[in-house]
Amino acid sequence: MEKRVTFKGWLLPLLLVFPQLLISAVFFFYPAGQAIWQSLFIPDPFGLSSQFVGLGNFKFLFGDSYYRASFVTTAIFSILVTLASLIPALLLAVVADRLIKGATVYRTLLIWPYAVAPAVAGVLWLFMFNTRVGVVSWYLGQFGYDWNHVLNDGEAMGLVVVASAWGRVSYNFLFFFAALQAVPKSVVEAAAIDGARFTRRFFTIVLPLISPTTFFLLVVNIVYAFFETFGVIHTITSGGPQQATTILVYKVFSDGFVGQDLGSSAAQSVVLLVVVGLMTIIQFKYLEKRVHY
Amino acid sequence: MRALDTLPDGMVEKRGSSLWLSHLVMIAGVLVIFFPIWLAFVASTVTQPEIVKPPMPLMPGDHFFENYSRALNAGVNVPVTTMLVNSLIMAIGIALGKIAISLISAFAIVYFRFPGRTLFFWMIFLTLMLPVEVRIVPTYEVVAGFGMLNSYSGLIFPLIASATATFLFRQFFMTIPDELAEAARVDGARPLRFFFDIVLPMSRTNIAALFVILFIYGWNQYLWPLLITTDPSMNTIVMGIKQMFPSGDDTADWPVIMATSILAMIPPVIVVVSMQKLFLRGLLESEK
Numbered sequence: 114m115e116k117r118v119t120f121k122g123w124l125l126p127l128l129l130v131f132p133q134l135l136i137s138a139v140f141f142f143y144p145a146g147q148a149i150w151q152s153l154f155i156p157d158p159f160g161l162s163s164q165f166v167g168l169g170n171f172k173f174l175f176g177d178s179y180y181r182a183s184f185v186t187t188a189i190f191s192i193l194v195t196l197a198s199l200i201p202a203l204l205l206a207v208v209a210d211r212l213i214k215g216a217t218v219y220r221t222l223l224i225w226p227y228a229v230a231p232a233v234a235g236v237l238w239l240f241m242f243n244t245r246v247g248v249v250s251w252y253l254g255q256f257g258y259d260w261n262h263v264l265n266d267g268e269a270m271g272l273v274v275v276a277s278a279w280g281r282v283s284y285n286f287l288f289f290f291a292a293l294q295a296v297p298k299s300v301v302e303a304a305a306i307d308g309a310r311f312t313r314r315f316f317t318i319v320l321p322l323i324s325p326t327t328f329f330l331l332v333v334n335i336v337y338a339f340f341e342t343f344g345v346i347h348t349i350t351s352g353g354p355q356q357a358t359t360i361l362v363y364k365v366f367s368d369g370f371v372g373q374d375l376g377s378s379a380a381q382s383v384v385l386l387v388v389v390g391l392m393t394i395i396q397f398k399y400l401e402k403r404v405h406y
Numbered sequence: 407m408r409a410l411d412t413l414p415d416g417m418v419e420k421r422g423s424s425l426w427l428s429h430l431v432m433i434a435g436v437l438v439i440f441f442p443i444w445l446a447f448v449a450s451t452v453t454q455p456e457i458v459k460p461p462m463p464l465m466p467g468d469h470f471f472e473n474y475s476r477a478l479n480a481g482v483n484v485p486v487t488t489m490l491v492n493s494l495i496m497a498i499g500i501a502l503g504k505i506a507i508s509l510i511s512a513f514a515i516v517y518f519r520f521p522g523r524t525l526f527f528w529m530i531f532l533t534l535m536l537p538v539e540v541r542i543v544p545t546y547e548v549v550a551g552f553g554m555l556n557s558y559s560g561l562i563f564p565l566i567a568s569a570t571a572t573f574l575f576r577q578f579f580m581t582i583p584d585e586l587a588e589a590a591r592v593d594g595a596r597p598l599r600f601f602f603d604i605v606l607p608m609s610r611t612n613i614a615a616l617f618v619i620l621f622i623y624g625w626n627q628y629l630w631p632l633l634i635t636t637d638p639s640m641n642t643i644v645m646g647i648k649q650m651f652p653s654g655d656d657t658a659d660w661p662v663i664m665a666t667s668i669l670a671m672i673p674p675v676i677v678v679v680s681m682q683k684l685f686l687r688g689l690l691e692s693e694k
Contacts, residue, residue: 116584118584118587119518120587126514126520127514129513130515134511137569139563140545140548141541142532142533143544147548148544204431209432219435223439224682225443225678225679229626229671230628230644230674233667233671240442246460279439287689347629
């Protein structure tokens with residue numbers, strides 16, 4: 114897609130793109146290049162010199178059982194966050210779509226959590242499930258269930274998943290609601306006249322029609338779970354207990370800043386770079402499809 | 407809204423009992439979603455002893471002003487007012503900075519053919535999806551090298567180095583009719599004149615929608631401020647809350663922490679709810 118009408122000259126456009134170019138170069142391309150470069154070296158303990166090790170950092174990384182475990186943790190975490198945020202959102206959107214009046218009121222109320230930062234969401238959920246003062250954990254205790262996410266792996270994972278998914282329910286709801294509103298009424302009515310019941314109509318007509326939105330949300334929620342949940346994990350579990358909630362992004366942080374293992378942290382950044390690249394390709398493949406749709 | 411009201415009732419769905427059920431489900435959904443916020447609000451209006459002896463009350467107490475003024479004026483490490491101001495500067499800086507640089511570069515890409523244009527286009531394309539989380543260590547080193555730790559520019563600049571906004575404006579500029587540019591050219595208007603007189607006014611809604619999205623993006627940043635603001639007086643509110651928890655076994659000052667949490671969510675919530683239409687538009691368009 115190109116404009117037919119353009120202006121002449123090359124100095125002005127270069128000046129216009131210069132600020133963005135400069136900022137991208139300094140804060141994006143240079144650091145990204147540095148990450149790739151550093152991933153090939155091991156710095157000495159004093160940071161004075163470093164030794165070229167080729168792919169040694171990567172070999173070491175994938176030989177490290179903690180790193181491999183972190184991959185599995187990230188996969189489980191992302192799948193759970195995606196499901197826990199998509200399913201309630203779709204349910205609420207379907208119900209809201211059936212309402213003639215009031216749907217926008219509910220929408221206004223449901224938008225709220227989207228504006229709440231993941232780190233703040235983490236604090237809210239931590240407060241509810243705190244082992245000493247948490248209301249929910251206290252009531253669970255009354256029912257004989259001893260909640261302790263500080264010690265229990267599964268409970269820790271469950272808590273960070275719910276806290277991460279919470280704000281995303283709003284986000285996904287908005288997209289599902291918009292998609293459902295765009296489903297042509299006539300198609301649904303035709304099916305209704307032919308005697309198809311609500312569930313049948315939903316699974317054979319509505320769900321296929323909103324599948325582009327669903328797929329899009331699937332991708333962005335996985336991206337979210339990978340990269341934007343750092344605040345939730347840092348506030349609630351700090352990656353614990355015993356790395357049970359250490360997702361890849363958290364490990365880059367804890368190895369690079371807390372552990373000061375720069376070579377490994379850089380190699381991890383490069384691995385994440387590849388993961389992001391793959392996700393971008395998937396997303397654009399899908400975008401392309403939708404343009405021709 | 408679709409013109410559903412014109413249809414006879416019960417055409418697609420039986421109304422009545424199922425309608426009530428729908429409202430019931432929505433209300434239940436809203437209550438469940440709101441519960442964490444409600445609890446935080448309650449905690450911010452009661453005293454510490456009421457919280458540490460569980461179960462805490464589920465209805466607000468009468469210490470609202472006391473807790474909030476304690477948070478705003480004293481906080482734990484630094485008054486929350488300071489953190490609020492820092493967050494505000496950061497969020498507005500990111501939103502305005504990103505909008506400004508992307509507007510002009512999108513204009514250049516769409517309305518000019520200049521050497522290196524394709525290269526530039528691919529470069530910004532690359533920045534599109536790589537979040538700061540992935541390149542934190544080297545980016546931190548760059549910012550430290552410039553002496554920008556504990557500064558607003560250090561908080562803002564690395565986060566505007568992504569091209570999402572440029573793409574959005576490019577998409578929008580492509581929809582501006584060619585006749586307008588042609589007319590401007592025939593009239594002998596210079597490119598910048600065309601930009602300020604035609605393109606900018608036409609982009610107003612898009613700019614506003616993007617502002618809402620970027621403001622929230624900036625306000626809710628956590629990892630980056632955590633790394634580069636070691637000085638409590640430069641903390642942003644979202645990252646500062648975690649710093650209010652005591653290390654070790656001391657009991658956290660829950661009423662103040664929860665008041666701070668509420669204060670941290672008020673600005674973005676106000677922006678989202680009050681500019682809902684713009685926000686929805688920005689959200690649905692920017693993610694396409």
